[in-house]
Amino acid sequence: MGGTFFFLYFPIVSLIAFSFNDSKRNITWQGFTLRYYEKAFENSQLHDAFLNSLTVAGVSTTVSTIFGTMLGLSLYRFRFPAQGPFEGMVHLPIVIPEICMAVAMVAFFFTVEMPLGLTTITVSHIAFSIPFVAVVIRARMAGFEQSLEEASYDLGANQWQTFWNVTFPYMKPGMVAGALLAFTLSLDDFVITFFTSGPGSTTFPIKIYSMVRFSVTPEVNAASTVLIVLTLALTAVALVIQSRSQRKIDHG
Numbered sequence: 001m002g003g004t005f006f007f008l009y010f011p012i013v014s015l016i017a018f019s020f021n022d023s024k025r026n027i028t029w030q031g032f033t034l035r036y037y038e039k040a041f042e043n044s045q046l047h048d049a050f051l052n053s054l055t056v057a058g059v060s061t062t063v064s065t066i067f068g069t070m071l072g073l074s075l076y077r078f079r080f081p082a083q084g085p086f087e088g089m090v091h092l093p094i095v096i097p098e099i100c101m102a103v104a105m106v107a108f109f110f111t112v113e114m115p116l117g118l119t120t121i122t123v124s125h126i127a128f129s130i131p132f133v134a135v136v137i138r139a140r141m142a143g144f145e146q147s148l149e150e151a152s153y154d155l156g157a158n159q160w161q162t163f164w165n166v167t168f169p170y171m172k173p174g175m176v177a178g179a180l181l182a183f184t185l186s187l188d189d190f191v192i193t194f195f196t197s198g199p200g201s202t203t204f205p206i207k208i209y210s211m212v213r214f215s216v217t218p219e220v221n222a223a224s225t226v227l228i229v230l231t232l233a234l235t236a237v238a239l240v241i242q243s244r245s246q247r248k249i250d251h252g
Contacts, residue, residue: 006117012228017052027029036218037226046223049207056118056193056203058184061123068133071082072178073171075134076141095129101128102195109196116198118170124196125186133178133213139175184231 019037040046075087079122095102106116114120143166152162157236190205197206204227211220 015221016225016228017226019218021218021221025179033064033218040222040226041221043154043219043223045202046204046207049202049204052118052201053187053204056122056125057183059094059122060129060186061179064126064133064182068130068178068182069137069171069175071130072134072174073141074136075138078143090131090134091127094135095251097181098128102192104193105192106113112121116196118200120196121193121201121203124192125189129182129185129191132181133175136178137171137174140171140177144170162235176238176241180234183234187231188227 015043018029020032020034021029022033022035046156071090073089075083080086102124104121105127109120148166149162152166157165190206190209193203194206194209197203202210204223208220208223211223
């Protein structure tokens with residue numbers, strides 16, 4: 001157990017530690033400093049790339065959560081011919097290699113003559129994230145008691161009131177988890193973004209990659225640490241929301 005945690009988290013801990021290293025070569029520890037964080041915050045190109053990543057992740061998370069929730073709920077609720085093959089097609093973006101997804105998206109954009117940029121990146125991330133949200137929602141709804149909806153109808157509620165007051169609260173933790181997953185996938189995606197990006201649409205992972213090609217400096221580590229902290233903060237917020245939602249459901 002200890003060896004597993006060491007193998008998984010030691011690289012992350014070392015990256016964070018060396019972001020405070022007072023050495024340009026970043027090989028041996030030379031002392032504590034915050035100047036590389038200052039350099040990272042003063043780097044306008046990093047700012048623009050980070051803003052692009054947040055914009056793409058925000059839009060793609062919102063759209064993919066809406067459509068993924070609708071898809072996951074539909075797969076749970078309805079039965080239709082060839083449902084098995086259809087579900088297999090829904091899961092295809094999860095199963096196939098990401099490089100294949102990237103090439104397919106580029107071919108599609110060339111076919112419809114859409115110029116590469118932030119729009120194509122966002123569309124690609126939406127297409128990639130929807131199946132992940134749908135899987136989470138489908139798994140969440142697998143434990144739902146349909147008798148709760150029947151009881152709501154018996155008490156005089158209509159279909160919309162039943163969905164909003166019974167189904168949606170139960171589904172909300174899955175939506176939060178799916179949205180967090182979609183946001184994380186979009187924020188740190190490199191392969192699909194690299195293929196579908198154009199001039200002026202550099203995102204944070206692509207910018208970090210261009211910096212790493214020259215050398216892994218403490219400035220790169222500092223920028224990566226900021227991204228890690230942001231991801232952990234969002235995860236903590238999502239867990240709190242899920243916990244509160246689950247307590248409300250458990251206590252009726």
